[in-house]
Amino acid sequence: MKKIIVLDIKFTFGETEDIIHPVVLKDDTNMVLIDCGYTGYLMAIERVMEENGLSCKDLTHIVITHQDHDHMGSLLQLKSKYTQVKVVAGKEEAPYISGRLKSLRLQQAEALQPYLPKEQKESGEAFLKILKKVETAEVDIEVQDGDFFNWCGGCTIIGTPGHTPGHISIYMQEEQILIAGDAATIENGELVIANPQFTLNLDKAKESLQKLKTYGAKEIICYHGGIFTS
Numbered sequence: 001m002k003k004i005i006v007l008d009i010k011f012t013f014g015e016t017e018d019i020i021h022p023v024v025l026k027d028d029t030n031m032v033l034i035d036c037g038y039t040g041y042l043m044a045i046e047r048v049m050e051e052n053g054l055s056c057k058d059l060t061h062i063v064i065t066h067q068d069h070d071h072m073g074s075l076l077q078l079k080s081k082y083t084q085v086k087v088v089a090g091k092e093e094a095p096y097i098s099g100r101l102k103s104l105r106l107q108q109a110e111a112l113q114p115y116l117p118k119e120q121k122e123s124g125e126a127f128l129k130i131l132k133k134v135e136t137a138e139v140d141i142e143v144q145d146g147d148f149f150n151w152c153g154g155c156t157i158i159g160t161p162g163h164t165p166g167h168i169s170i171y172m173q174e175e176q177i178l179i180a181g182d183a184a185t186i187e188n189g190e191l192v193i194a195n196p197q198f199t200l201n202l203d204k205a206k207e208s209l210q211k212l213k214t215y216g217a218k219e220i221i222c223y224h225g226g227i228f229t230s
Helices: 043-052 077-082 102-113 118-132 202-213
Strands: 003-006 009-013 016-020 023-026 032-034 063-064 085-088 139-144 154-158 168-172 176-181 186-187 190-192 219-224 226-229
Touching: 009 043, 043 077, 063 077, 102 118, 154 202, 190 202
Parallel strands: 032 063, 063 085, 085 139, 176 219
Antiparallel strands: 003 023, 009 016, 023 032, 154 168, 168 176, 186 190, 219 226
């Protein structure tokens, strides 16, 4: 049995309600979680998995599309509790996810902090504290553009740099579904670059978005934004 399940994790940040969409790939042999939410979201992940008839005890892999805190925040908690899990990430992202190199998002935030307007400095400091609390975890399998896995009938890793240098997306061949992470989001019914203000290389992000569009996927699942149907 092959399934692609989009999880909906709703949360409130300050006065703003939001939602993120990790994805589960399930077949007779593997169960793969793609991205795992913010720091401290282990219980939320477990709960939404159960609501979808799934259990983290059956996870074989966790794919981290990139190093940002909202995608890998609960990785160490998951890996510590469910020790059978193998962590998969892009070769360029792996040193940041594992903690061998300092988070590029944290570097970006630290560099911007002195230049923030006075009224934004407090929120800037709060963001820095959030980033500094992220716990790193070892990456077991490093991947790159074109790598293939047999999950759910076969999927290909797509290198989609820009948002971060080693960002990856996943294309499911049989279902023609593309899991985009933060390489894309949906605005006014259109597929666009996610969070340009946080994109580390805007030119590469634009190239990656165009690259995703060439696959002609029936559905593109965006971590922020949900499902885009062509």
